[in-house]
Amino acid sequence: MSVRAPGRVAYVNARLLDPASGLDGMGALLTDGEKIVDFGPALFSEGLPADVTAIDCSGACLAPGLVDMRVQLREPGEEHKETLRSAGEAAVAGGVTSMVCLPNTHPAIDDVATVEFVARRARQNGLAKVYPYAAATKRLAGAELAEIGMLAEAGALGFTDGTRAIHDAQVMRRALSYAATFGVLIIQHPEEPSLAENGAMNEGELSTRLGLAGIPTAAEAIMLERDMRLVALTGGRYHAAHLSTADGVAVIREAKARGLPVTCDTAPPYFALNELAVSEYRTFAKLSPPLRSEADRQAIVAAIRDGVIDTIASDHAPQDQDSKRLPFAQAEAGGVGLETLLPVSLELYHNGHLSLLQVIEKLTAAPARLLGLAAGRLQRGAAADLVLFDPGRPWRADPDLFRSKSKNSPFDGRPLQGKVLRTVVDGRTVFAIEA
Amino acid sequence: MTQNRFPHRHLLGIEGLGPQEITTLLDLSDRYVEKNRSADRKVNALRGKTIINLFYENSTRTRTSFELAGKRLGADVINMQVSASSVAKGETLIDTAMTLNAMHIEVLVVRHPDSGAVKLLSEKVNCAVINAGDGAHEHPTQALLDALTIRRRKGHLDGLTVAICGDVLHSRVARSNIHLLNTMGARVRLVAPRTLLPSQVDRLGVEVHYDMLAGLKDVDIVMMLRVQNERMKGNFIPSIREYFHFFGLDYEKLKVAKPDALIMHPGPMNRGVELDSDLADDVERSVIREQVEMGVAVRMACLEVLTENLSGGNA
Numbered sequence: 001m002s003v004r005a006p007g008r009v010a011y012v013n014a015r016l017l018d019p020a021s022g023l024d025g026m027g028a029l030l031t032d033g034e035k036i037v038d039f040g041p042a043l044f045s046e047g048l049p050a051d052v053t054a055i056d057c058s059g060a061c062l063a064p065g066l067v068d069m070r071v072q073l074r075e076p077g078e079e080h081k082e083t084l085r086s087a088g089e090a091a092v093a094g095g096v097t098s099m100v101c102l103p104n105t106h107p108a109i110d111d112v113a114t115v116e117f118v119a120r121r122a123r124q125n126g127l128a129k130v131y132p133y134a135a136a137t138k139r140l141a142g143a144e145l146a147e148i149g150m151l152a153e154a155g156a157l158g159f160t161d162g163t164r165a166i167h168d169a170q171v172m173r174r175a176l177s178y179a180a181t182f183g184v185l186i187i188q189h190p191e192e193p194s195l196a197e198n199g200a201m202n203e204g205e206l207s208t209r210l211g212l213a214g215i216p217t218a219a220e221a222i223m224l225e226r227d228m229r230l231v232a233l234t235g236g237r238y239h240a241a242h243l244s245t246a247d248g249v250a251v252i253r254e255a256k257a258r259g260l261p262v263t264c265d266t267a268p269p270y271f272a273l274n275e276l277a278v279s280e281y282r283t284f285a286k287l288s289p290p291l292r293s294e295a296d297r298q299a300i301v302a303a304i305r306d307g308v309i310d311t312i313a314s315d316h317a318p319q320d321q322d323s324k325r326l327p328f329a330q331a332e333a334g335g336v337g338l339e340t341l342l343p344v345s346l347e348l349y350h351n352g353h354l355s356l357l358q359v360i361e362k363l364t365a366a367p368a369r370l371l372g373l374a375a376g377r378l379q380r381g382a383a384a385d386l387v388l389f390d391p392g393r394p395w396r397a398d399p400d401l402f403r404s405k406s407k408n409s410p411f412d413g414r415p416l417q418g419k420v421l422r423t424v425v426d427g428r429t430v431f432a433i434e435a
Numbered sequence: 436m437t438q439n440r441f442p443h444r445h446l447l448g449i450e451g452l453g454p455q456e457i458t459t460l461l462d463l464s465d466r467y468v469e470k471n472r473s474a475d476r477k478v479n480a481l482r483g484k485t486i487i488n489l490f491y492e493n494s495t496r497t498r499t500s501f502e503l504a505g506k507r508l509g510a511d512v513i514n515m516q517v518s519a520s521s522v523a524k525g526e527t528l529i530d531t532a533m534t535l536n537a538m539h540i541e542v543l544v545v546r547h548p549d550s551g552a553v554k555l556l557s558e559k560v561n562c563a564v565i566n567a568g569d570g571a572h573e574h575p576t577q578a579l580l581d582a583l584t585i586r587r588r589k590g591h592l593d594g595l596t597v598a599i600c601g602d603v604l605h606s607r608v609a610r611s612n613i614h615l616l617n618t619m620g621a622r623v624r625l626v627a628p629r630t631l632l633p634s635q636v637d638r639l640g641v642e643v644h645y646d647m648l649a650g651l652k653d654v655d656i657v658m659m660l661r662v663q664n665e666r667m668k669g670n671f672i673p674s675i676r677e678y679f680h681f682f683g684l685d686y687e688k689l690k691v692a693k694p695d696a697l698i699m700h701p702g703p704m705n706r707g708v709e710l711d712s713d714l715a716d717d718v719e720r721s722v723i724r725e726q727v728e729m730g731v732a733v734r735m736a737c738l739e740v741l742t743e744n745l746s747g748g749n750a
């Protein structure tokens with residue numbers, strides 16, 4: 001793994017996947033330094049030039065590197081859980097070449113200096129590219145607007161209070177309205193806090209059996225319904241994070257049908273797991289929002305398939321052992337997700353819900369387009385951010401082998417299908433295993 | 436000695452126990468009731484064994500009952516009352532488990548305000564663990580002592596109709612009783628305002644009523660639950676006065692139950708909140724004091740079968 005970008009590298013014998021152009025076929029791709037020079041089925045049909053380094057992909061899939069639009073970093077402030085370096089290593093091991101981090105660090109990313117700190121530290125690591133969201137309100141306190149215009153100028157890709165809902169309707173109205181002035185996106189954690197307060201899991205039969213306070217699915221739908229009114233009032237662009245319920249999906253579906261400027265994502269746990277994962281008080285499956293019922297899980301799968309859900313993000317949330325080895329109600333919520341993002345998403349393909357190209361689209365071109373990032377597609381002259389993966393290769397999630405500093409995976413021990421073989425950022429191979 | 440009368444390492448809850456296992460515990464408890472009433476009530480079944488009562492919540496009744504049960508069996512019993520302050524000092528449940536492991540004890544009796552905390556602890560210790568109440572999850576020895584009380588009075592559990600009334604939402608006693616009574620073939624009704632019933636509780640195999648007169652009609656047993664003021668985070672009921680008016684048990688409401696219906700309460704009761712004071716003391720109807728007596732016998736039985744497994748398996 002070299003630090004500087006090499007010269008000309010040819011990736012041959014690859015199944016090229018580019019959702020943005022609909023390309024899915026065998027071919028080759030040529031990079032020069034940091035850029036993609038050319039690619040296609042006919043490239044090198046007359047033999048390789050002498051001056052290129054050839055990498056035989058042996059028929060594996062070569063796609064744009066994944067764009068993960070929701071990652072919690074713990075630096076600055078909680079470096080014992082994750083650093084920018086460990087998150088970067090986890091990202092590239094998962095095929096993620098661009099990640100967007102939440103502002104819920106300590107201090108919060110709510111001023112220009114912190115935005116620049118994160119960007120600079122990430123550049124030094126030279127792993128996955130890191131783009132920050134900035135706080136929508138100062139100190140994420142939900143009261144006063146952060147300097148949205150200046151933060152956007154400094155590189156913030158969107159504005160959010162992270163894992164907290166922007167709950168005051170007037171504050172949300174002004175955030176949407178002010179952000180619309182600059183054409184920037186507001187990202188909401190859609191959960192009515194008063195209904196989620198004290199809640200540790202999905203409300204229903206299982207929470208009753210376990211004697212845990214529940215969070216009703218209505219907590220998601222109520223916040224989304226209110227926000228749709230505010231989007232209609234202000235015209236601000238709105239993105240709902242990690243949809244988890246059938247009712248939530250219905251709200252977004254209806255809003256899109258009305259033409260509101262609304263998008264949403266979900267995370268692998270919400271289409272691959274249901275609330276039964278928390279049986280036996282398994283705190284690694286304690287997430288925010290909580291894992292929902294099987295009917296909700298199926299609604300999320302359907303919404304990914306029919307396009308109501310635009311993108312898939314990892315919602316990577318590192319927590320150390322001390323935050324998880326506690327009675328369920330006291331344990332922190334969240335799970336690491338960077339290294340399982342691709343294989344768990346590929347279950348949608350293996351189970352026949354989506355084509356391979358459609359799965360990759362939700363992880364690359366769709367989030368890049370939504371965020372206005374020049375990434376997530378194979379394009380001549382674009383940065384050579386690539387992932388090479390074998391969609392069929394079986395393995396088992398073993399968090400002890402994860403690069404992430406925290407091991408709190410809700411997919412601990414899960415049999416997976418689809419493995420990242422190589423990750424390339426700006427033409428440099430930053431992660432590789434033997435093919 | 437019968438091998439594996441009770442094939443579990445711990446007693447963490449009633450959910451999952453079979454009727455035969457419950458009957459085994461009740462039969463053994465019955466024998467201890469007689470023993471406890473005799474002059475020669477000390478036995479040596481647990482001589483040389485150590486029991487620690489680890490209580491993260493205040494409790495007089497349950498802790499004393501376990502302490503007495505252990506001492507009657509000849510065990511050394513140590514009480515550890517963990518105050519909120521030492522939890523605040525940062526010793527986690529896992530740290531505590533490690534400390535206890537080093538002490539080589541046989542049985543750990545745990546009460547904890549968080550659901551699932553006793554199970555978490557049981558996964559980390561080498562000894563047998565008895566759940567003496569975890570959050571709103573389970574309180575298995577309470578359900579066993581309630582069942583023993585009923586069985587001794589009525590002769591059987593199957594076919595009886597039992598109304599559990601009050602704060603089911605926060606009640607571990609209610610959950611353990613629902614599981615036990617259903618397993619043993621009794622019919623369970625819950626009677627409470629909707630705010631004090633947990634979500635989809637009907638899926639636990641109970642009949643749900645919001646009106647005392649409908650819920651108590653022709654029941655054999657009325658179990659009143661404590662209104663847990665200390666757990667009331669938020670407005671579940673508008674006032675104690677209103678609660679007693681609609682859901683408190685008095686002679687008038689009791690009229691719709693069977694003439695020989697018994698009244699039970701896990702204690703400590705709030706007189707005049709969930710239960711009319713005179714009714715609580717009415718020896719014809721109230722078996723509340725008997726429940727306390729049964730508690731000691733049931734806990735002796737639980738301690739005996741669990742320690743028997745310890746020595747039977749590895750010695």
